[in-house]
Amino acid sequence: MRRRDFLGTAGLALAAPLPLALPAPVQADGCAPPPPLAPIRASVDRIIAINVCSRPFRAAGPRIEAERLGRKTVVHNYGHGGAGWSLSWGSAARALELVKATGERDVAVIGCGAIGLTTAVTAQRAGLRVRIHARERPPEVSSSWATGVWTPDSRLCTAAAATPDFERQWEAMARTSFRTWQTLLGLPGSPVEWHDGYALSDVPFGPGAAGKHEGEPGYAVLESRLLGDLRPVSRQLAPGEHPFAAAHAARYTMLGFNIGPLCRLLMDDFLQNGGELETRSFESPRQFADLREKVLVNATGYGARQLLGDESIVPIRGQTTRLIPQPEVTYGLYHLQKNVFVAPRRDGILVQSQEPGDFGNPDTTPDRAASAAAVRRLAALLPQG
Ligand SMILES: Cc1cc2nc3c(=O)[nH]c(=O)nc-3n(C[C@H](O)[C@H](O)[C@H](O)COP(=O)(O)OP(=O)(O)OC[C@H]3O[C@@H](n4cnc5c(N)ncnc54)[C@H](O)[C@@H]3O)c2cc1C
Structure with a gap:
């Protein structure tokens, strides 16, 4: 060995x-x-x-893919098991590629946990305008109750799901995340520490x-x-x-990760970069039609099980x-x-x-x-x- x-x-x-x-x-x-x-x-x-x-565990690993629902493109970004914080930045980067492929400049992010917040901030850094719609925001989201350590493969998927292709994508995601976490060291409130x-x-x-x-x-x-x-x-x-x-x-x-200061930092960044945050609960994906944005990122975590009827979660x-x-x-x-x-x-x-x-x-x-x-x-x- x-x-x-x-x-x-x-x-x-x-x-x-x-x-x-x-x-x-x-x-x-x-x-x-x-x-x-x-x-x-x-x-x-x-x-x-x-x-x-x-x-939010899925045997197959996180769902990161685009789907056409009526007149909207929905980019799913959920199901990160016990690795949501760890993989968040890399997962956001993958979701952003799918958003950018639509050519739209305005994006709605559904969800304000680890995945929604990092996706929103990543999209802003790429020059997009972002509005978050979420039922809860930190500190009332599940992400606020995590342990707060780098665990990029913790309860993420079954061994059977880890095909060579999956492993390649996971590794890219994990390395992007790891790199980004190092940029948040030494900041007030110590959001990230070794x-x-x-x-x-x-x-x-x-x-x-x-x-x-x-x-x-x-x-x-x-x-x-x-x-x-x-x-x-x-x-x-x-x-x-x-x-x-x-x-x-x-x-x-x-x-x-010191999750309190980390969420505060992400929220502040998001709002200072012109982000808008609306409190809203979606009962069905049909309600996505009400949104003015044509592209949505679905970062509802465990909530996706009920919202989409996705029992793989x-x-x-x-x-x-x-x-x-x-x-x-x-x-x-x-x-x-x-x-x-x-x-x-x-x-x-x-x-x-x-x-x-x-x-x-x-x-x-x-x-x-x-x-x-x-x-x-x-x-x-x-x-x-
Ligand atoms: C005990 C424990 C310890 C953990 N420790 C770690 C760790 O150390 N490191 C790590 O990387 N990961 C850890 N995890 C995993 C991590 O917490 C999750 O992977 C992560 O929180 C998932 O984030 P999320 O943004 O997808 O979901 P959430 O944080 O659940 O966010 C979902 C968002 O979507 C919104 N939403 C949901 N449904 C709807 C709806 N219908 N309409 C409107 N809004 C909706 C919610 O209000 C919320 O804003 C841990 C998990 C647990 C349980």
């Missing part, structure tokens, strides 16, 4: 942000060791928010180390195979090189829990078997986990007991005292 595949094939059962090349432990040649890790205060009484939303992350495991890293969640299909593993050059190489840590309660550990580098429920912010905590954490993932966000220490039966489950009622259990699992991994 090639080194780059080493952890990638471990199956990324959570939000799954591992980059995945894990050479044997090495000395950090001339580099200063990382500073001591500030302790995470993982206790249930520090929970400040629990949010649930549905990943952090260290620690992958923990009870068994040696390798294929099958991460358990599969009940009822979920075999997802395509793309990042470790196709994007191995994009992130710094991960490093296995020897016992004593990390403070966590785990037999095996590795340090990797994660690209994180399957909800994958996901719940995130935020603990009181700790600005001194600047690292993430992920245990391959213990079903807990942590992102060090500015608006709180974000804890994410999956429950049996989340696949196909459209219920977005928060489950406080599940959040409390995830926080307790996290606490058990942390140094005591």
Whole structure:
């Protein structure tokens, strides 16, 4: 097995942000060791928010194609599973090609989540006039409740869907997105940041180390195979090189999104560039005929299931829990078997986990007991005292 595949094939059962090349432990040649890790205060009484939303999963991957509906051209851009933020800019670029092919200068975008906002801003940057129509806007969209890390192949499509053609398009999309995310570093509010992350495991890293969640299909593993050059190489840590309660550990580098400031930035950009935003709910695609624009981008995410009757979209429920912010905590954490993932966000220490039966489950009622259990699992991994 090639080194780059080493952890990638471990199956990324959570939000799954591992980059995945894990050479044997090495000395950090001339580099200063990382500073001591500030302790995470993982206790249930520090929970400040629990949010649930549905990943809009399609076995075949996102739908990005143009369709003629009456007198309108509708460019679909939905169904990004657990990778919507990660792939958004590249997906927007593909949708924009289809919009530009119509020759129209005015475009309506239906939806104001990760995909609608980035599509709208991308279209404006290409000189188009854009109006967004959406039932909800941030922070009330599903995208606002995501974990907020670069996971470009997370719950995106089944392994069977990943044909060579699909992989080529996915790779182009992911690389465009990755490049664009780097342009948003260092901005006020830190919409995008790099952090260290620690992958923990009870068994040696390798294929099958991460358990599969009940009822979920075999997802395509793309990042470790196709994007191995994009992130710094991960490093296995020897016992004593990390403070966590785990037999095996590795340090990797994660690209994180602070979703509140990020949405604020995208909204501000959109409005400052002359964008208009209308609150509107569409009950049927027939209502698209009311719009003055001849070209529409359908970025309704999970909403497309009802709006278009598209049953290829399957909800994958996901719940995130935020603990009181700790600005001194600047690292993430992920245990391959213990079903807990942590992102060090500015608006709180974000804890994410999956429950049996989340696949196909459209219920977005928060489950406080599940959040409390995830926080307790996290606490058990942390140094005591
Ligand atoms: C727990 C969890 C964690 C996640 N973590 C990550 C992560 O770390 N990184 C990552 O890349 N992805 C992550 N995802 C996936 C990501 O959140 C989704 O892929 C993304 O939010 C989809 O964005 P969207 O714009 O398509 O949909 P939404 O955010 O749902 O936006 C849809 C928009 O369309 C509007 N709309 C819908 N129907 C209608 C209608 N009929 N009429 C008018 N407007 C309508 C809505 O109001 C909204 O404005 C996560 C998902 C979950 C559940």
